[in-house]
Amino acid sequence: MKLTRTRLISQLFFLALFLFLLFSAEYGRMGGYPVGLFLALDPLIGVATAISSHTVYRDLLLGLIVLVGTIFVGRFFCGWVCPLGTLNHLAGGLFRRRSVKERIEANRYHAFFAVKYYILAAILVLAAFGVLQLAFDPIVLLTRSLSTSVYPAIGTLSGGDLMPARLFRFGWLFGGMLIAILLLNAVIPRFWCRALCPLGAFLGLVSRLGIFHVYRSETRCTHCDRCAADCHGACAPNGRLRKAECFVCMTCREVCPTAAITFKGMPPERDLLPAPDVSRRRLLTTCVVAALGYPLLRASVRSDRLPGPALIRPPGAVPEEEFLAKCVKCGECMKICPTNVIQPALLEAGLEGMWTPLMVNRIGYCEYNCTLCGEVCPTGAIRNFSLEEKLGQPPRERPIKLGTATVDRGRCLAWGKNIPCLVCEEVCPVSPKAIYLEKRTARDSSGREFVIECPTVDPERCIGCGLCERKCPVYDKRAIQVSSVGESRSDVNLLLLPESRRD
Amino acid sequence: MPDERGLPEGICSRREFLVRAGLAGMAAVGAAALGFGLHNRQPAAKAAGLRLPDFSVEPRSDRPRVVAVKGDNVEAMLRRALDPLGGIGRFIEKGDVVFLKPNAGFATPPSVGATTNPEVVRAVAALCLAAGAAKVRIADNSINDPRRCMRISGIAKAAESVGAEIVLPTPSGFQDVEQPENEILTQWPFFVAPFRDATKVIGLPVTKHHSLAVATLGMKNWYGLLGGRRDRLHQNIQVSIADLATLVRPTLTILDATRVLFRNGPTGGSPSDVREERTLAAGVDPVAVDTFGASLLGKEAAEVPYLAEAERRGLGTTDLKAAGFEMLAGTRVGGPFG
Numbered sequence: 001m002k003l004t005r006t007r008l009i010s011q012l013f014f015l016a017l018f019l020f021l022l023f024s025a026e027y028g029r030m031g032g033y034p035v036g037l038f039l040a041l042d043p044l045i046g047v048a049t050a051i052s053s054h055t056v057y058r059d060l061l062l063g064l065i066v067l068v069g070t071i072f073v074g075r076f077f078c079g080w081v082c083p084l085g086t087l088n089h090l091a092g093g094l095f096r097r098r099s100v101k102e103r104i105e106a107n108r109y110h111a112f113f114a115v116k117y118y119i120l121a122a123i124l125v126l127a128a129f130g131v132l133q134l135a136f137d138p139i140v141l142l143t144r145s146l147s148t149s150v151y152p153a154i155g156t157l158s159g160g161d162l163m164p165a166r167l168f169r170f171g172w173l174f175g176g177m178l179i180a181i182l183l184l185n186a187v188i189p190r191f192w193c194r195a196l197c198p199l200g201a202f203l204g205l206v207s208r209l210g211i212f213h214v215y216r217s218e219t220r221c222t223h224c225d226r227c228a229a230d231c232h233g234a235c236a237p238n239g240r241l242r243k244a245e246c247f248v249c250m251t252c253r254e255v256c257p258t259a260a261i262t263f264k265g266m267p268p269e270r271d272l273l274p275a276p277d278v279s280r281r282r283l284l285t286t287c288v289v290a291a292l293g294y295p296l297l298r299a300s301v302r303s304d305r306l307p308g309p310a311l312i313r314p315p316g317a318v319p320e321e322e323f324l325a326k327c328v329k330c331g332e333c334m335k336i337c338p339t340n341v342i343q344p345a346l347l348e349a350g351l352e353g354m355w356t357p358l359m360v361n362r363i364g365y366c367e368y369n370c371t372l373c374g375e376v377c378p379t380g381a382i383r384n385f386s387l388e389e390k391l392g393q394p395p396r397e398r399p400i401k402l403g404t405a406t407v408d409r410g411r412c413l414a415w416g417k418n419i420p421c422l423v424c425e426e427v428c429p430v431s432p433k434a435i436y437l438e439k440r441t442a443r444d445s446s447g448r449e450f451v452i453e454c455p456t457v458d459p460e461r462c463i464g465c466g467l468c469e470r471k472c473p474v475y476d477k478r479a480i481q482v483s484s485v486g487e488s489r490s491d492v493n494l495l496l497l498p499e500s501r502r503d
Numbered sequence: 504m505p506d507e508r509g510l511p512e513g514i515c516s517r518r519e520f521l522v523r524a525g526l527a528g529m530a531a532v533g534a535a536a537l538g539f540g541l542h543n544r545q546p547a548a549k550a551a552g553l554r555l556p557d558f559s560v561e562p563r564s565d566r567p568r569v570v571a572v573k574g575d576n577v578e579a580m581l582r583r584a585l586d587p588l589g590g591i592g593r594f595i596e597k598g599d600v601v602f603l604k605p606n607a608g609f610a611t612p613p614s615v616g617a618t619t620n621p622e623v624v625r626a627v628a629a630l631c632l633a634a635g636a637a638k639v640r641i642a643d644n645s646i647n648d649p650r651r652c653m654r655i656s657g658i659a660k661a662a663e664s665v666g667a668e669i670v671l672p673t674p675s676g677f678q679d680v681e682q683p684e685n686e687i688l689t690q691w692p693f694f695v696a697p698f699r700d701a702t703k704v705i706g707l708p709v710t711k712h713h714s715l716a717v718a719t720l721g722m723k724n725w726y727g728l729l730g731g732r733r734d735r736l737h738q739n740i741q742v743s744i745a746d747l748a749t750l751v752r753p754t755l756t757i758l759d760a761t762r763v764l765f766r767n768g769p770t771g772g773s774p775s776d777v778r779e780e781r782t783l784a785a786g787v788d789p790v791a792v793d794t795f796g797a798s799l800l801g802k803e804a805a806e807v808p809y810l811a812e813a814e815r816r817g818l819g820t821t822d823l824k825a826a827g828f829e830m831l832a833g834t835r836v837g838g839p840f841g
Contacts, residue, residue, distance in 0.1 A: 028650050160673045338648035367647050368772070369610050369655055413738065422715040423734045427646060429609070431772030437714060453714075471646070473734040 003250045007079065011086040018083035022146055023163070025335045025376055034059070036332060038083065039378040042139045043067040043206075044199045045328055049134075049379050052127040052325040057380035067206060074207040078193055078200055079232055079247030084138040084181075085193050089232065091182040092189035103229040106189055109236050109245065109277075113194045116201035117278045118286040123198055125290040130321070131297060131352050134328040138192075138199050141177070144355070147335035148344060149175030166340045167363060174331075174344075194234050194245070201276070204244035208274050213243055214252060215267035220260035227252035227261060237261060241272040303349045307493040309483035311348045312359040312464065315366060315400045316374040316385035319489050320349075327381035329355040333373035339364030341466065342373060357382075359402065361466030361482050366402060368429040368465060403464030404486040404495060405434070405457045411479035414454040418442040424468035424480045425455050434461035435468060459486060459495055552681030552690045557752040558704040560594060560787055567827030568819075569786030569795055574832075577622045577761065577783065581630060583831055584757075584785040594755050595703060597635035602697045603627060603667070604753075605707040606724050607643040607658050609770055610651040616764035616777035619709045621657035623759045623783065627707060628667040642670040642697035643727045670697045677730040680750065687739060688746035692730035706756040706789070710780070710796050712768035716740045717807045719769045720796040721756040721789050722748040745812035748789055756792045758784040760799050790819025791826035 018038050025035040036059065039045060046063035050056050066077050078085050097103045119136070126133055134140050148168040153175065155165035168174070184191035193200050207213075214237055216227075221238075228238040235245035237252035253261045303311050304320035314333055317323055334342045334357060341364025344355040357373075359366060374385045385400065392399030407424075409415035414422065425435040437453040444450065457480070464482045472478040486495035510516060515523075562568075570587050572580040585591050595601060605619035613620055628639045641662050645652035649671050653659040662669050670676070676696030683689055698704070708724035715737055716723055725747040726733065736743040760782040767776040780799055786792040790813045794804045804810045804821035814821050 027648065028654065159675050161675065165674070338651055367610055367651065369612075370648075370651065419738050420715065420740075421737045423737050425714055426737070426769060429611075429770045429772055431615075431767045431770075431776055433767055433770075433772075471734050473732065473737070475732070 002254055004254045007250060010080045011089065014081045015083045015086040018142070019146075022143060022335065023151070025147075025332060026164070027336070027338045027370075027372060030336075030375075035336075035376055036378040037062075038139050039143065039328075039330055039332070041066050041081075042137060042199060043070075044137055044202045045134060045140070045379065047202070048123060048127045048132060049326055049328070051124060052130050052132045053322065053379075055380070057326070057378070058384075060378065066203075070203050070206045071209050071211070073212045074210040074243065074246055074248050075200065075203045075233070076248045077203055078197075079249040082138060082193075082199075084142045084197075085190070085247075087142075087182060088185055088190045088192055092185040095186040095189070100226070100229045104225055107228060107231045107234050109234045109242060110188075110195075111277065113234065113245065114277045114279075115195050116197055117204070117276050118282065119196065120198045120201035120205075121283055121286045122290040125287050126294065129291070129294040130325045131294060132325055132328065133352065134198075135355055136196070136198060137328065138197050140328050140330045141181075143335075144329060144331035144344075145174045145178040147331040149173075150178070151335070164340075166334075168334065169343050169346065169360070188234075190232060190234075193232075193247070204276055207244055207246070208276075210243060212263060212265050213267065213272075214241055214246055214248070214250075215262055215264050215271070216241065216252075217260045217262070218271075220258045222258055222260075224257065226255045226257065230255065242277065243272050243274045244276040297350070297352055300350060303353060305492065307484050307487075307490055308348050309485070310358070310360075311345070311353075312361070312403045312466070312482060312484045313487070313489065314342055314357055314359060314373045314382050315390050315402060316371075316377075316383040317357075317489055318381060318383060319491075323356070323381050324349070324353055326379045327353075327356045328379055330378065331355075331357075332376040332378060333357050333382060336372045336376045337364065338370065338372065339367055339470075341365050341470075359466060359482075361469040362478065363470075365466040365470040366464075368467075398488065399430075399463050401463050401486055401488045402466070403482045403484040404459045404462050405464065405466075405468055405480050405482045407455055407457060408477075408479045408481065409454075411474050411477065412455070413474065413479065414452055415440075416479075418444060418452055420452060421473060422453060422455060423471050423473055427467045427471050429465060429467060430461055430463060432461065434458050434463070455480070460499060462486075549690075550679070552679035553693075553695060554682070555680055555693075555695075555698060555751060558702075558754045559752045560754055562787070563589065567829055568788035569784060569791040569823065569826050570829045570831060571758075571760075571782055571784040571795060572831045573780075573782050575781060577620070578626045578629075580783045581623075581626045581757070581785075584783055585630075587829060587831075588755075588785060588787065591630050591634045594705075595631050595634040595636050597637075599631070599636045599702045600638045600700050601631045601636045601640070601703045601705060602701040603631075603639060603641045603705050603707055604697075604724060604728065605641060605643060605656075605658055605759075606709045606711075606719070606727060607649075607652045607656050608646045608727055610645075610647040610655040611771060612655060613657050613762075614774045614777070615771040616709065616762040616774075617711065617769060617771040618652070618656035619658065619707050619759045620761045621661035623757065623761065624658050624707060625661035625665055627705060627757055628662065629665045631703075631705075632665060632667075636703075639665075639667040640670050640697050640701070641667055642672070642694065644672045644694040644730060645727065672696070672730075682746070682750045685746040685749055686742050687736065688729075688743065688750055691733075693750075694728040694730060697728075703754045704751070706751075706753045708756065708758055708796075709762075709764070710758060710760040710799055711764040711771075712766050712800055714768075716744060716809070718793070718797050718800050718802060720793040721758055722793055722809065722813060725751045741808040741812060744809040745816060745818075748809075748813050748818050749816060753789065754787075756786055756789050758786075758792050758796050760784060760796065763799050765800060786826070788819035788826050790814055790821055791823060791828065794821045794823055795828065 040059035043063035046060040232249035233247040413419040680693040711719040
């Protein structure tokens with residue numbers, strides 16, 4: 001079988017595997033599948049989180065497979081494995097030019113393809129300061145777009161039968177981003193992969209060390225340029241090969257009429273351009289600008305020092321500073337959450353925390369006996385917490401607290417409108433309930449006195465799960481709302497003295 | 504200047520005139536027809552709701568309407584409770600499609616008593632299948648994520664072990680039901696999918712404390728099939744529960760009181776809120792079954808307003824004596840009543 005055919009099969013296999021694993025990230029469907037396999041295999045996630053948080057979490061060690069593989073054979077991940085690369089490849093096929101001449105022009109190298117290296121430099125410099133910005137890593141981006149937009153759209157169209165019809169704030173943005181990236185193939189094939197992808201840039205840097213690579217024999221070459229017509233990486237196989245751009249797609253080797261192109265070990269480096277096409281001065285400028293960005297972000301109001309009320313993190317979320325150094329914004333937690341409560345943050349966590357997960361209790365709530373978000377988080381921004389830990393079962397003294405509920409007495413039916421209700425008390429899942437009833441003598445519009453029971457929150461017992469807010473019948477702006485105050489993970493967002501010291 | 508066909512400048516041919524005038528006329532008439540056709544001064548009328556069939560059995564004066572059994576073996580207790588009512592044969596015929604409605608409202612383990620004991624669900628499903636039922640299906644529109652409720656409550660596993668089917672709520676499974684004689688639930692979105700082609704309906708409630716409603720028992724159990732903005736019903740929960748009992752007329756109600764959630768209901772949360780009561784009640788009178796259930800929570804019928812309301816509507820009696828109530832003892836396997 002032709003090598004290019006094998007490659008296409010590999011691409012389709014890994015795309016299907018990616019889609020299947022993400023589809024499987026659902027309660028009752030996980031069944032032991034490694035749903036975060038591709039995130040774990042992505043070495044940029046491993047390296048960037050190692051720089052920002054000084055640890056390599058759980059499965060992220062698998063990134064070594066791709067890293068070491070790239071040291072030997074170059075950017076095989078881009079050409080053979082990456083699901084976003086494959087989607088771009090397929091989209092590029094839709095816009096394929098007819099004539100060989102046009103294709104040679106479309107697949108030629110452009111100086112601006114070096115932009116991705118500057119993006120990578122900015123990411124790594126910021127990571128060194130503890131600011132992790134991996135939102136545009138291809139695996140992260142594709143996971144997020146599918147989780148928060150494409151799969152929910154399919155769910156909605158199928159009436160919730162095929163997959164859940166979840167709702168996400170700004171879901172259209174994440175789907176739109178993917179569509180835009182695919183449409184860029186109409187301008188230049190694999191535009192994203194060649195010019196923007198930070199993972200591609202990282203693997204390009206690593207492939208400088210590549211032992212095996214494509215080699216063109218000058219004596220056999222007739223300079224027909226057929227190899228340049230369908231080149232995936234725009235790496236100029238017809239001239240001096242740009243090693244850092246080559247996706248190892250093997251098209252050049254297949255189409256060469258004189259078999260001048262081979263894939264071999266240790267061909268002489270003088271015949272190619274091993275290093276990325278990066279200007280030292282621009283690189284330095286990029287690093288300095290990124291480094292300047294850090295104090296600006298630190299000097300802004302940040303959620304670690306001044307926690308905002310709406311920034312309610314999922315259970316198991318580590319303290320905010322560490323959280324921002326670990327969360328890659330992939331959206332796996334949003335995909336797995338059975339109640340849809342986990343939503344992408346807008347500016348609640350500051351600029352650097354955009355698209356990180358938070359809980360919006362109007363949409364869902366944190367289910368009492370659930371630990372799924374911690375199970376799927378690839379980087380430990382949400383720890384893999386146990387149910388016993390979440391519920392505070394012995395020997396632990398306290399459950400994980402996400403925030404505290406507050407009754408808005410003006411909006412509450414019982415307090416403000418003299419109408420019995422108590423849905424919040426009914427659904428409160430802790431024992432004893434964190435919402436207790438206060439009897440109050442009320443007077444109706446004709447002056448008749450009667451006794452009504454009204455809900456009051458015990459902040460000591462409340463775990464901030466938000467079920468009361470979710471089920472409150474005052475539908476537009478709920479009469480009981482959770483805010484982040486009292487969350488266990490923070491040592492500034494505190495509310496109560498410990499019970500023993502309050503008498 | 505005339506063109507090659509001899510027409511003066513700016514004048515079209517007769518043929519062109521007729522074709523173009525015809526098309527324009529048709530477009531104008533078509534647009535007008537469409538506009539007038541769709542024109543409507545009234546907003547679209549709400550489609551009429553579905554009426555649920557009455558699944559209850561013929562009353563029999565020679566049989567009690569509710570009995571209870573205390574014991575340890577659920578299967579034996581179930582048979583013993585059904586015996587005086589006429590046995591399972593009175594309720595299930597060959598080929599029946601049976602819908603079992605447990606209380607699976609929360610994703611909590613059986614030990615906290617917020618959901619129907621899976622042992623009870625399994626025993627009832629197995630008995631129906633043994634009596635010739637063609638299919639047994641189990642469904643609830645839970646408060647927590649339905650898939651997780653069925654799994655964590657142990658009911659999904661119980662269903663699988665006997666070959667009963669679980670029906671999960673999806674948007675297409677809901678339809679408005681109507682009951683014009685009701686006060687509140689005259690027309691309301693309802694989880695009707697499990698009723699489709701069902702010939703028998705058995706309620707499998709669990710016995711729970713509830714701050715507002717006083718008690719969650721058999722009639723309140725149907726709340727779990729409501730869709731829409733059901734959280735508003737708490738503003739008049741007592742009448743709402745009586746409405747539910749008017750809406751759903753089950754073949755049989757089997758009240759699970761193996762564990763009683765006597766406080767902190769209806770969610771529970773801790774095994775310390777639960778009392779091992781080791782009791783099962785079965786009845787064809789939903790009001791009588793709930794009256795007995797309330798007594799397990801230490802409540803007189805008079806303290807539970809929906810019981811009086813349901814009795815007033817003729818749905819049953821709160822007088823357990825009149826219902827022929829019997830408390831049967833002893834099903835301890837190998838014990839004195841073996």
